[in-house]
Amino acid sequence: MNPNAQLRIIKSAILLSFSLILMLGCSKQKTQITQAGITFCSEGSPASFNPQLDTSSTTADASSHQIYDRLLEFNTDNGEIEPGLASSWLVSNDGLTYTFQLRKGVEFHDTPYFTPTRNFNADDVVFSIDRWRVASHPYHEVSGGSYPYFQSLGLKNTIKDVTRINGYRVEISLYKPDSSFLANLATDFSVILSAEYGMNLLAEGSPSNIDVLPIGTGPYKFVSYRKDQFIRYQRHSDYFLDTIGPEHLVFDITPKSSLRVAKLITGECDAVAFPSQNDLEIIRNRDDLTLLERPGLNVGFWAFNTSKPPFDNPKVRRALALAIDNTSLLEAVYLGQATRAKSLVPSASWAYQPNMQDTGYNPVTARKLLDEAGIPDNFTMNIWAMPVQRAYNPNAMKMAQLMSTYLADVGVTVNIVSYDWARFRENLTAGMHDSVLIGWSADNGDPDNFYRPLLTCAAIPSGTNRAQWCNPEYDALIESALKIEDSDERRIFYHRANQIIFRETPLVPIAHAYQYQAVNNQIEGLTINPFGGIRFDDVVRK
Amino acid sequence: MIPVLEVKNLIYTHRVRRSIFKPVDEFIVGPIDFVLNTGETLAITGHNGSGKTLLARALVGAITPQQGSILLEGKKAEQSDKKTRNHDIRLILQHTKYSLNPAVTVGSVLGQTLLLNTELNQQERKTKIEQTLVKVGLLREHYYFYRHMLSDGQQQRVSLARAMILDPKVIVADEPFAALDPSVRSQTVNLILDIQQELGMAFVFISQNLGIVRHISDKVMIMDKGKVIEAGSSKSVFDDPQHEVTRKLIDSHFSLVDKHFEQF
Amino acid sequence: MAQFNLYQEEFHPSPVMHIWLEFKRSHFALIGSAILLLFCAIAILAPLLAPYDPNVQNTNTILLPPAWEGNGSISHIFGTDALGRDVFSRTLYGCRVTFGSSIFLVLIAATIGVALGTFAGINKGIKSSILNHLLDSLMAVPTLLIAIIIVAILGTGLWNSMWAIILALIPQFVHQTRTFVREEMKKDYILLDKLDGAGSTRIFWSSILPSMFELLVVQSTLALSVAIIDISALGFLNLGAQSPVVELGASLSQSLEVAYSAPWLVALPGFCIFLMVLSINIVGEGLRNALRNRLIH
Amino acid sequence: MPLLDVKNLTVEIDTGSVFVKALDKVSLTVETGEIRALVGESGSGKSLIVRAIIGAIPDHWIITADRLTWKGQNLLGMSNEQRRIIMRREIAVVFQDPTSSLDPSATLISQLEESIPEELLDKGMFWHRNKQRRQIAVGLMHKVGIKNHEACMQRYPHEIAADIAQKFMIAMALVSEPELLIADDPTRSMESTTKNQILRLLSGLNETRKLAILFVSHDLLAISSMAHTMTVLYCGQTVESGKVKHLHRRPLHPYTKALLDSAPSFQINLPPKSHLVALPGTIPTLKHLPIGCRLGPRCPNARKECVKVPEQKMVHQHSYSCHFPLHSPVDDDLENKQ
């Protein structure tokens, strides 16, 4: 065999394979389908496709604004309440009766698994609200029968009745006036389901499908979903509003924030949720990407499981709070992209208390308090760290690691615990934790949306009260605040509530963080919704 | 006089099952009878596959014969009685390459033999090994040598040393010269003859080289397909072969030799 | 007649010496073994060499770039990580854990494997064949799967991942040993040993083990490179060493979050693993060539 | 003109550290129709000579010769292709270990058929030629004495006995109708009856076909039974060369004598169990060759002069390389004249 000939063959083979790779690499130009679609990289799998069942914003993102509509909507710019499926509404003078005039000609999704025979009407509103409100409703127990948002707000005990006046008019009567009621109906969780679909499924004997194969009136139809991989939507061509959104929408579920940004850079994602704080500079510096930012209505905190000894002892909780240097956490975890939290509400809220005192950092006192409480040296506790990124805590794992060194200084050993997001929340609700790093993003601008779901007794079973803390004095304050319309008066109640939280320390507020989203410059119209929930109906590809 | 080695009616059956569908192949060696006196040499010869090697292994106890007995100085050599047997009857093999462990020094090979079969202490063992090495024409320094440092002839000398270090009564040698070059072979033959003369050992030795067989043996036994077809004193067998196979064997060897003499 | 002694003094190196002579003829092998020795030194001396405690977090110096970059600091040669820990110290400790535990587990796997393999090689029949079947099944299960199962039973941790890799490495040693012992048992010198009255144990220690030693060394280098890659892969997947144990694979995976802003955090541990495995492979290759050449020359 | 003429062939081989002259000025000729025996013990370089002739010396070894010719053509100066063609048609080789010289994964018949040169076949369609091939192959098998060819032609090399494999090798060698057959120790480790068969086959071929044979062996019995002339090698040096008859009757070199005396069968008057003649010491290894006459340290007659390489002296067709030959070569010469 002639060695030269052989070498020539090898050379040409290598060249050929390289050119093949290059050819494939260069064929990156957008094709029809990719042109007509948008891929959004979300941070986790939704628990279901019904936000009524779950307060997680992952669930809300995947369903609220895509598949469903609400009676009312927030204006994303100023937080004002605007018409949604209800074209207009009327509040009685005593603030106990609300009448909604419904929009006509709103069509439900026509999908392979359900073909609607009628348009949206009052029956659907009654069905949707009664599902979580009325225990005897055929769908109440379906998918677990837990409606955390409504339970935590105690809305069950607020609403007296929901009645259909006629096909396009619904009346809701309350037991007591509620200044945040309309806002609650505009949140991500108050979605309108299809009553007809519900009845059909009941007849088929598979009612749980209502939350798995959803039907709504929203701008996007559900196509398919694979856990931890993707959710696929298609435009609802008969949407009642004129939308310019893309024909196809895909949620590419990518739990790792660094991977999401990488996909944004390679163009596999058009927009990503929660870019890691570390990568913000990089996104800002790139010409082809845009970083959307906005001060968030949120709070990240460290909650103790007060139902578990020794964390039922306020002294212990206070000691642990004193052992942590919050300022350095802010630097290391949020990289300065957050403000120090002293109470539950951020400065953007009117209920903010600027003169609130700080717990501070004092390991010596902390140890002293622990000794007083009879906590031995080398006491071991666990800190649960969220597996997902949230605006209020972009890296709980890192925060937990930092905290473990601080706690080691006062003789407390820390085990860091984490599960996948769904399991994590499930176990939290079951109260298996000692303490947890988590937080809360507001669903509406009302301070009640912080104070009530996070710490009231009613919020314990619904699972939003991560501290499992129940204080009647606090509950009474929150109740009273809601009965008053005037914000200046309400503020006083909330400030008193702050004092109780400071005294009892059921949780340690850490930060109010900025909210970020990163998008490819080809994408236009994507905005950050301060009340959570991403929407694509106004998004276009240039 | 009690013969040093007496074999009576020895039968060994070798079984091979090549496949579960095929019947068991049987190869029967024996029955074999012979008597060997001190200082005598018995040569066993025959074609490949005539059972010579199996017989040698049965004699030294590497395989257990189904029938018959082996008497060493009139006492029955039991399979279980390894100690005496090891002492009295020793084996030398054809390929020095396989009979010496390449990873171990000569000293430790011989040392192990002594350790297992004698009560000597470390120092005594070393002395004994050095004596034996000198006796087989090697140097004391070879104690520290590995196999690959020795030539073929030297390797065969080590094998011989291993066999005779326990002062045995009988040495069984399976083709000890086949792998050696002619000049080295002569050296080894001389060495064995010297040792036999000096120590009066009996030799059982297996070879296909009839020239050497005739030269060094007192008795010859010719085997074919496991059976002894002819036995007797060397002289009588070589001068007047009875059996067809023997005749062929001897002819094929001496026809070559005859051609040699034709050259003169 | 006087004998001439005009030829050179005979020089025969011992087997180990011979391998070394063959081995050092390759420059690559020598460089590889120098690097390997360096890693050994690091594994032993890490606490003395490391300027900082690898787990001390300093929130004032987060994500400091390495010293050779413009804004790096000489006090942290390799910079700091997202929690402000000194990367140089972490790398040293990481090498110590990754390399040290790999050596340790290879030793254990080799011991168990050789013991089992010898047992299977010396014994014939049902005992040996049951062992073989068991090992075949074990060998077919991918290493990572064994590790996952062990982690599922015992929980994550360096020790548990080590057990898993030990379990995965054993079959190779068993097979090698078994084949070798089988071959060796057919050799004439084993027959002679047996005739000398040597028992199985004795034959193993004084005849088989010396000749198997070289094979074991070569097999161990192979196993070592596999062990390092596996242990770091498990660390990378968060199934192996957990904080505060510093392991290269685990630190690599922790650094992925800051891969863009601090690429050196991903590059350094990966490069250390690569260099470790490369040096072991070069040394292994050199040893194998030396063994082969020794047989030829 | 001799068929094969080798004069002062020197091969230096790489031992890892230095180059060693494994062959030191070796000379050898093979005439047409002659059986030339090449005798030597292990390490004498017999196989190296064979490899030098067939051209299988690794590139980095140094090979020099005054003459290395085949029918007058210089083999060393030839291109690989020319040399290959000579090997294909005119010279054939049989190696010592027949089983390993056959491809273990091909049947014997296919290997035999493969070695039939295309030129021997009539032009025709491939099936026609295949049939022809089979005929030639079967004929050859009969010729080399494989009687039940049906039984072994579809076998693989490891399934048959060594002597049958060697017969196959010879058949393959004969297929191209060569003029010289180089038999490199073809009977090694064969028992005497099978050895005889092979030897008889070879001398038969020599007689019937006038096939020249270079028979390489250390088996003196085999050599003396069939060879016409022989060349004795010791450690890469030609020791003595001449007619077998002459060498037997009156060896001039101490080594030749020692070699001949080592076979007890040759000595009729030797009493049983008496000492055989043997040279002291061992064959030196390649790395530790003595200088000068390489037999020096073992030679009973060695003197100071032996540190110089002895000249090759030629008396009639009997050449030897020794400073102190055992007999006066003149005697031999005279005897011849008588």
Add this chain to the structure above:
Amino acid sequence: MLNLLLRYINLMVLTIAILVIISFSLAYMFPGDTLTNISGIVPQSNEQRVALEAVFKLDRSIFVQFWYYLENLISGDWGVSSSSQVSLLEEISIAFPATIELITYALLVSIFVGIPLGFIGGIWHHKPFDFGVVTFSVVSYSFPVFWLALIFITIFCLQLGYLPLSGRVNFLYDIPHSSGFILWDIMRADIPDKKDAFLDALRHLILPTASIALVTTAIFIRFTRRSIMDEMNKGYIEAAKSRGFTTKQIFFKHGLRNSLLPILPLMAMQISTLFTNAMVVETIFSWPGIGNWIIQAIYQRDYPAIRIGMLVVSVFVVTLTITIEFISRAIDPARDKFQRGAV
């Protein structure tokens, strides 16, 4: 031959039996509730627990349980994942082909790159080209696969932007699942941008395949080079040369076949390595294969999934390995001993 076949079938059955027993006993060895480990269902109430225990025969003896387990395995009723409550058979039937596809391509690449390179290196050994091949092989063999994948991502995805870094195909292409092999599915699918989808899938395949294939290629190069060097030094090659055959004839008629024969069983040995590497690479490239699936299962402590996943993968590997070994023995006339090659 029949004898051989029987022996291998026997071997396979025994090995699989051992694997089944292991997977059965894992349900008891894993932490947590045995009932959940077996069924994947977390009982919500005591009554449900009792009912489920009756269904899964947990109240009966261990042999009955095993028998029931075996029946379920064979009938395809493999239980449900405890984290997603989806049937394991369904999940595996989607995830497994993805891995097989990846591994097949990686293996093909290794064969078509590794074996020729090894051959060339072996034939012209100690030449510069061979030196390059050996260096390449040693260096690639030393890459930790996860680091390699990250390097690939950094270069080809982030720096150059040529190739995508996750998944099998852009999610916007809605490829209906039929065979599970993406390229095949695309070719059969009735979608508008078929060609683009195909190219896109191909681009998604390149990096994961390359990451897995590199190590295997290195191993193949080494095996082949060694094998050809050993084989070309054997007596029969020299004998053939002395018969005056051309180098080409010798190489293709004798050398090639004989040096390939020992490579086949070695190839079988690589399947387990391929799977291990595929598992790591799948997690990095978010490839929806069985490896990724099992690793996610361990993160979520989804014990039923781990158990069945382990059984499926190992039974597959065992079957493949033993089959290859059988074939290699059946076609190699000179190999008469049963042994496994070493890495």
